[in-house]
Amino acid sequence: MHTFIKNLLNGQSVEWKPLGEVLVRTKGTKITAGQMKELHQENAPIKIFAGGKTFAMVDYGDIPEKDINQKPSIIVKSRGIIEFEYYDKPFSHKNEMWAYHSIDKNIDIKFVYYFLKLNEPFFQNLGSKMQMPQIATPDTDKFKIPIPPLEIQQKIVQILDAFTTVTAELTAEYNLRVKQYQYYRDLLLDFNHLKNPFANGLNVEWKGLGEVAKKIYSGKNKEKTANGIYSIYGSTGIIGKTNIKAHEGEKILVARVGANAGFVHIAQGEYDVSDNTLVIEEDRSQLILKYLYYVLEGMNLNQFAKGAGQPLITGGYLKSITIPIPPLEIQTKIVEILDKFETLTHSISEGLPREIQLRQKQYEYYRELLLNFDTQK
Template sequence: MSDMNYLEQLLDGMKVEYLPLGDVSKYEQPTKYLVASKNYSDEFATPVLTAGKTFILGYTDEVNGIYKASENPVIIFDDFTTANKWVDFDFKAKSSAMKMISSSDDNKFLIKYIYYWLNTLPGELIGGDHKRQWIGSYANKKIPIPCPENPEKSLEIQAEVVRILDVFTELTAELTAELTARKKQYNYYRYQLLSFEERDMEWKTLGDIGDVKMCKRILKSETRSEGDVPFYKIGTFGKQADAFIPRDVYESYQERYSFPRKGEVLISASGTIGRAVVYDGEPAYFQDSNIVWLDNDESIVTNRYLWHFYKIAKWFVSEGGTIDRLYNDNIKKTKIPVPYPNDTEKSLAEQSRVVAILDKFDILTSSITEGLPREITLRQKQYEHYRDLLLSFPKPEEVAA
């Protein structure tokens, strides 16, 4: 049976009416009695919610002004982002930019059905103040309500849509929880494997195994918004380049000045200190002093071992300026554990063993092509496909327009 046939079977010839969201739901805006103090602690039970990406400010022990969402779940609509969240736990509200949306009639409209439909709307900010944004824009959006003249059948159809989408949502949640657990496991084993407790090990400084290098300075006048070779600044390091340099400049500088070899590990020396990226050998150029690398002796420490170590390195960061900075001397003073320092063959074999274990964890927790992140992305796309499909009821001409 095709997906569309299933939708038709679900409706069983029943009509769908598109009603203004303001007719099927009601909302409450936080008032002063709901505003929480800053007496927050993870030991307390009740979360304090705010607008924006932060969402949970902290946890409070207050008992007054608690919104009982565990008894009557609500949708929290965020004026700042036009995002909405499903909330079925008790909370206190901090921001007036949040709206607590509930069903206007539980005997006709399921609040979770409304929630899933809201997720199909584009999350674009609308001009005007926050209250008008909700009333003037979203309250007038038309939500499909199957056979509203038969509330019992309508609720049955709404419940089936919710049931199917809950399955996908729960699967994604399980995978996300699994990813969180694996990341904790990864961090634990990384520290354990790189501590070499009760094993032959020596702490060497990075200066003992190599020298800090950086690319020749590129002037802003030499960069372009489009071009042949991407130029990575500290803000785009490890991301998508937004500046480029001519190929002849790249080839000239690569030949005449310091340049990383394929496999060497670049690190950020300002801003987010110690962010590590393995150079893949493709044409690219890197901002001097802000992005550096250790020209290390791989007979002492391999590049891949160094990459894993950078994730737990205790850097000697120079503070007090406009931004924190990792100077060359700071890098050279940083200590790295080298196993079996007096036996090169045994040392490299042990480094290879450690790398093999940590690489598996890294793939599982970070890879977008093999690990859990890829699986979560696929499940999320599957959920969005069925959400949009199940909520794509036939539209009358006046709604379609």
């Protein structure tokens, strides 16, 4: 037990009891994914949880009243991605899941939630033994939890809530910045938009990408090595190492096949490119690389991928895309503006993602410290 916890307890004891003995377990409601989609209304009062991040907001009367839980609860997402979620408004969930609430005045349900979040890897490992990862009610009912005095539980919850609030606020700001970035990217690249400061009186040519790209071709790498010198870029970023240097300098890459088909990113340095990724070498007398990156990113190329099993974007299709080609000095100004937004929204070293990552690590550190009670022997 950490000294901090010993000082916090100040000689008071900690009981360990099975979760099922101290909390009330509740069932969900019988509902299909299709029904959830059909019933969903943005501002409805009841949240129905399904696996992962899936949910629906529904009205009273849409599901049986007996299936609606009004108490602050811990929802157990028991299949697929096994995790716990805390919710303190009216809710229900699909009936393969379950939830817990407390009727014991000496137990803070949020304290139990934080302890279960700390132990999610245990339950995920337990569930991984099944073909479809899943746990059963005895797995949580029999799981022992520490029960320090109520005032200690509340103090721990207060500290951890402060960290999660900061992270939530930063995440909300990040989402806002992403929307701003997308708005200005779309505005600055729409030369017919009246609010585009670069569009007034500007004669913008539209050309096929095949006309302004020196080459569009697929990467060739099919093998990775554990201790290679050079990076291998795949569909969405670096996927491994190789001893073969096939490319150098910045180049635009586009995911060619699979669920990420159409994803646009930039390779840097000395590297090779996998065979499921397209390489674009632009004509720099007509195009600035980063300007082309922003144009292609804004087009959401994934929507043009063909094929049900393995969606595909071809080099031939990319060559057929028409894009606006303003003068190089205008491209430069657009890139300067969008680079600032991109740094703030996407940079893991400078922007909000970096700050969110640091706060999350801080929260996890204190959660482990504050919940590190001696286990019952």
